Amino acid sequence: MNMSLREQWFSNVRGDILAGIVVALALIPEAIAFSIIAGVDPMVGLYASFCIAVIIAFVGGRPGMISAATGAMALLMVPLVKEHGLDYLLAATILTGIIQILFGVFKVAKVMKFIPRAVMIGFVNALAILIFMAQVPHFIGISTMTYVFVAITLAIVYVLPRFFKAIPAPLIAIVVLTIAAIYLNFDLRTVGDLGAIQRSLPSFFLPNVPLNFETLQIIFPYSLALAIVGLLESLLTATIVDDMTGTESEKNREARGQGIANFITGFFGGMAGCAMIGQSVINVKSGGRGRLSTLVAGLFLMFLIIVLGNLVVQIPMPVLVGIMIMVSIGTFDWSSFTYIRKAPKADAFVMLATVIIVVATHDLSIGVIAGVILSALFFVAKVSKINVKQRIEDGKTVYTVKGPLFFASVDHFIASFDYEMNEKNILIDFGSTQIWDDSGVGAIDKVMIRLMANQNRVEIIGLNPESKKLVDRLAIHNDPAAKMPTH
Amino acid sequence: MYPHILLAVDGSEHSVRATEEAIKVSRLSAQSKIEVVFVADFSKAKDDVLHSEGKEALEVARRKKISAVEEKLEAADVSYYVTILRGEPGPAIVDHANKKQVDLTIIGSRGLNALQEMVLGSVSHKIAKRVQSPVMIVK
Numbered sequence: 001m002n003m004s005l006r007e008q009w010f011s012n013v014r015g016d017i018l019a020g021i022v023v024a025l026a027l028i029p030e031a032i033a034f035s036i037i038a039g040v041d042p043m044v045g046l047y048a049s050f051c052i053a054v055i056i057a058f059v060g061g062r063p064g065m066i067s068a069a070t071g072a073m074a075l076l077m078v079p080l081v082k083e084h085g086l087d088y089l090l091a092a093t094i095l096t097g098i099i100q101i102l103f104g105v106f107k108v109a110k111v112m113k114f115i116p117r118a119v120m121i122g123f124v125n126a127l128a129i130l131i132f133m134a135q136v137p138h139f140i141g142i143s144t145m146t147y148v149f150v151a152i153t154l155a156i157v158y159v160l161p162r163f164f165k166a167i168p169a170p171l172i173a174i175v176v177l178t179i180a181a182i183y184l185n186f187d188l189r190t191v192g193d194l195g196a197i198q199r200s201l202p203s204f205f206l207p208n209v210p211l212n213f214e215t216l217q218i219i220f221p222y223s224l225a226l227a228i229v230g231l232l233e234s235l236l237t238a239t240i241v242d243d244m245t246g247t248e249s250e251k252n253r254e255a256r257g258q259g260i261a262n263f264i265t266g267f268f269g270g271m272a273g274c275a276m277i278g279q280s281v282i283n284v285k286s287g288g289r290g291r292l293s294t295l296v297a298g299l300f301l302m303f304l305i306i307v308l309g310n311l312v313v314q315i316p317m318p319v320l321v322g323i324m325i326m327v328s329i330g331t332f333d334w335s336s337f338t339y340i341r342k343a344p345k346a347d348a349f350v351m352l353a354t355v356i357i358v359v360a361t362h363d364l365s366i367g368v369i370a371g372v373i374l375s376a377l378f379f380v381a382k383v384s385k386i387n388v389k390q391r392i393e394d395g396k397t398v399y400t401v402k403g404p405l406f407f408a409s410v411d412h413f414i415a416s417f418d419y420e421m422n423e424k425n426i427l428i429d430f431g432s433t434q435i436w437d438d439s440g441v442g443a444i445d446k447v448m449i450r451l452m453a454n455q456n457r458v459e460i461i462g463l464n465p466e467s468k469k470l471v472d473r474l475a476i477h478n479d480p481a482a483k484m485p486t487h
Numbered sequence: 488m489y490p491h492i493l494l495a496v497d498g499s500e501h502s503v504r505a506t507e508e509a510i511k512v513s514r515l516s517a518q519s520k521i522e523v524v525f526v527a528d529f530s531k532a533k534d535d536v537l538h539s540e541g542k543e544a545l546e547v548a549r550r551k552k553i554s555a556v557e558e559k560l561e562a563a564d565v566s567y568y569v570t571i572l573r574g575e576p577g578p579a580i581v582d583h584a585n586k587k588q589v590d591l592t593i594i595g596s597r598g599l600n601a602l603q604e605m606v607l608g609s610v611s612h613k614i615a616k617r618v619q620s621p622v623m624i625v626k
Contacts, residue, residue: 113541117537117538117539117540120537121537121538124537236536236537239536239542240532240533240536242542243527243532243535243536243542243545243573244527244529244532244573245573246573277533281529281530281532281533284529285529285575333533333534333537335534335537335538339538
């Protein structure tokens with residue numbers, strides 16, 4: 001980054017403050033809804049959003065990016081909260097931070113670059129589907145009025161922005177529909193039914209968990225999953241913000257920053273979070289570019305909670321559900337349908353497999369890891385294609401080998417020769433191939449020995465210097481006493 | 488006449504037709520220069536990033552979108568250069584045109600998104616309203 005720290009903070013004061021306020025307004029419903037997904041009080045998500053946004057403003061690597069409590073992270077926490085409770089979640093959040101700091105120090109951002117786009121597309125689609133599925137129990141089969149409120153919310157969030165953009169439409173939906181629900185006395189479930197709101201600043205405390213190996217055993221798998229998913233979404237978001245603003249960011253610093261933010265947030269009663277694609281896009285669209293926008297978003301969010309805490313508990317659940325449906329529609333990658341048709345089959349398969357595995361396991365990290373392994377296997381299969389052509393030239397049988405020769409391609413290579421020949425002159429041309437490992441050398445051995453066993457004269461040409469060195473060092477086919485290598 | 492012509496394109500059929508008109512206008516005088524403006528749309532940023540292998544691939548993909556326009560300009564041998572803006576297409580072009588005080592703005596009547604823009608493209612509508620230079624909308 002060649003911007004000075006002063007520029008990162010104060011080069012766009014007006015735009016940053018306005019955008020920060022817009023983001024804070026848009027963050028409230030999401031922070032509450034993600035808390036409900038995780039199965040904790042709304043305050044856990046709100047405190048997390050406040051702490052993470054404020055800390056990232058100082059330690060993040062991508063100015064203008066918004067980090068807070070997110071759906072991806074909330075979804076991972078569900079079983080931990082259900083089985084062990086909030087204190088274990090906070091401990092897991094602290095450990096997540098430590099893991100992410102280590103990832104940042106060891107420059108894992110570079111490794112993240114190798115995650116194929118098919119997996120990333122699968123990731124966002126799976127995330128969208130899980131967020132939607134998490135809403136279903138809150139609106140299917142509750143009451144007719146619930147459906148009506150969900151529908152009105154969706155109408156407001158999709159139609160209103162066409163005419164009026166200054167205030168985020170979800171917030172307008174919340175205010176209008178909450179007032180309507182209160183005054184018209186509709187019987188709807190509210191946020192208050194699912195948890196309490198405290199109108200106070202978060203305070204420092206140690207999670208009430210025993211400091212022993214057993215605790216670590218419980219929280220470590222969750223923390224590792226949270227750390228991976230958090231960094232994945234944060235680095236994807238950072239790339240999107242890079243592209244929107246036409247600037248560069250420091251990915252390893254961002255990884256470390258995410259770690260620091262989660263580490264501290266855990267001590268202040270907040271759940272683990274990460275960067276948010278939707279909110280970051282809102283921030284940049286609203287004119288936010290610098291660190292100040294992130295700081296203002298966090299501070300203004302806290303201010304709103306302290307002022308409006310009483311109203312927040314009265315928000316009808318169907319309104320939040322409507323907003324979350326909007327979030328899931330916005331998260332889903334709708335060009336995936338074209339992608340499935342147009343992308344290479346292996347990529348389309350990896351994308352679908354990632355989605356299916358996540359939806360089946362409810363664990364984004366498992367889907368991502370499986371997707372990466374699958375694409376690695378496909379990649380090996382793709383590059384392991386070796387092509388051996390046979391022709392007769394000046395009474396010689398000439399084999400031309402094309403493609404890399406290594407453990408994955410040796411079987412096909414060995415099967416490509418005609419071992420029925422007797423007393424022929426054979427030439428094998430390796431000019432368009434590269435021998436990657438000892439399996440490749442072994443395969444050449446095997447072929448030579450089998451051909452020479454029938455009194456053929458075999459000659460090798462075109463090995464490049466590195467391959468030649470490997471063959472010379474390891475090959476045993478020149479030794480007339482040699483038998484088939486026993487592998 | 489018209490030393491600085493702004494030609495707003497989005498890779499659609501209409502922008503190729505707009506290019507043909509821009510070439511005609513630029514031939515009116517020897518010092519005319521065409522600035523081809525393409526906007527990397529904010530609302531497509533997520534899609535673009537997800538579906539590209541990296542920064543360089545994305546850059547190439549965007550240049551490819553305007554390659555038909557560039558081919559036409561090169562074939563006509565007029566002097567031009569390309570500017571890629573970032574933002575929402577309408578406001579981004581308006582800001583740029585007014586800041587650079589261009590002498591003429593040329594744009595296709597509608598872009599790729601025919602579904603939303605049945606009559607007149609919302610981008611060309613915004614430009615016709617807010618750009619200070621004369622505007623040519625090509626059907």
